[in-house]
Amino acid sequence: EKEARRTVFDYAPHLKGLSLGMPLQQVLSIYENAVLVEANHPLYQAAFDALLDILGQRSPAIETPSLGQIYIGLNGLTSSYNEMTYLTNVLLNDVPTTLTPRIGVSCGKFPAYVAARRASPGHIMKTPVPADTFLASASINLFPVSQEIKRRLISFGLHTMGDVVSVGLGPLQAQFGPAGTRIWHL
16 A cells, blocks of 8 residues: 555544544654554454454444444343443443443434544543534534545634534535535534
8 A cells, every 4th residue: 555545543642633534644744753553454353343242242233334433222222221321331341441442322323423532532421412512512523524625624714513514504515515415414
């Protein structure tokens, strides 16, 4: 794989100015002494599959959009676990701490994803209902779009999801096409 196409897969949270998917070249311009570690994809996949087996015993409703990201349907499980807090703690304890698990609980996948990304490692974050205010303060870097679109959003002064919503659907569609529609709806 060409160096120019390599991207950030993981990084230490205390490093400022980095985000997942950022081009490696850009990272090295910010942190020239960065230590690069080659990914061991077969090992990661085996650990992920083992974790899915464990979590599959808790809930039959599991989706895995990407390695390291799991959506678990919790509807109907509280009768088995008495309350949601206990259930989410059980799920958190099922994940080895070395994987720095974070759980987001919400009424939908995207708000749950944002909550999980904003949670501290080893913790659970639940969004308020409705999640609009919670999402409004979230960074646009959490949108599932390319770095180029994120860069363009920032160039227009749009730094939070609330900033994006305030622009309105029409201008976002005109500027970003289908991606603009998607981020506005998220």
